[in-house]
Amino acid sequence: xxxxxxxxxxxxxxxxxxxxxxxxxxxxxxxxxxxxxxxxxxxxxxxxxxxxxxxxxxxxxxxxxxxxxxxxxxxxxxxxxxxxxxxxxxxxxxxxxxxxxxxxxxxxxxxx
Amino acid sequence: xxxxxxxxxxxxxxxxxxxxxxxxxxxxxxxxxxxxxxxxxxxxxxxxxxxxxxxxxxxxxxxxxxxxxxxxxxxxxxxxxxxxxxxxxxxxxxxxxxxxxxxxxxxxxxxxxxxx
Numbered sequence: 001x002x003x004x005x006x007x008x009x010x011x012x013x014x015x016x017x018x019x020x021x022x023x024x025x026x027x028x029x030x031x032x033x034x035x036x037x038x039x040x041x042x043x044x045x046x047x048x049x050x051x052x053x054x055x056x057x058x059x060x061x062x063x064x065x066x067x068x069x070x071x072x073x074x075x076x077x078x079x080x081x082x083x084x085x086x087x088x089x090x091x092x093x094x095x096x097x098x099x100x101x102x103x104x105x106x107x108x109x110x111x112x
Numbered sequence: 113x114x115x116x117x118x119x120x121x122x123x124x125x126x127x128x129x130x131x132x133x134x135x136x137x138x139x140x141x142x143x144x145x146x147x148x149x150x151x152x153x154x155x156x157x158x159x160x161x162x163x164x165x166x167x168x169x170x171x172x173x174x175x176x177x178x179x180x181x182x183x184x185x186x187x188x189x190x191x192x193x194x195x196x197x198x199x200x201x202x203x204x205x206x207x208x209x210x211x212x213x214x215x216x217x218x219x220x221x222x223x224x225x226x227x228x
Contacts, residue, residue, distance in 0.1 A: 092215075102147075
């Protein structure tokens with residue numbers, strides 16, 4: 001079983017601060033996705049990274065896939081209250097596989 | 113509708129009762145997933161349907177759990193003789209195709225099940 005460990009589990013920061021959350025595994029993933037889930041809603045896809053070393057930017061969010069495709073990070077610049085939510089990473093163990101392995105998530109609270 | 117629809121949104125039941133949870137996926141999406149999300153836990157895969165292929169039931173935790181998908185569209189997850197440890201949010205997701213490097217899962221809002 002391929003596991004994804006996310007850290008930190010909880011993060012509370014002030015509006016305007018920067019933060020980074022991590023998603024780590026001892027296994028290689030073909031691709032990795034990040035989802036954000038708000039209370040009472042289902043997760044919503046933010047990004048998919050497929051190439052080792054890949055960096056993708058989505059406004060104030062920067063996603064990186066590790067060179068060895070075993071880890072990923074999400075960096076948020078100048079966090080806003082609207083960024084509050086549960087951030088989940090999900091790994092695809094091999095190309096064409098339909099089973100995603102989800103981490104337990106990082107619960108982010110941005111205080112105005 | 114435009115998104116994945118799940119019902120009921122909340123269900124409170126007594127231990128030992130049976131429950132049915134319904135999922136209406138996005139029209140045209142051939143892949144359908146059920147996940148379970150317990151407090152403090154990640155999403156736990158339960159079952160996967162793809163077109164007319166036999167479903168992958170490998171994630172169902174016990175034989176009290178079953179699911180079907182009629183006509184390649186609506187799916188029902190049934191839990192028989194519910195136990196307190198079944199309390200969780202049950203999420204349904206659909207996808208245009210099997211999850212791949214660029215596949216995206218579209219999730220419903222979930223059905224929150226509480227077993228007293």
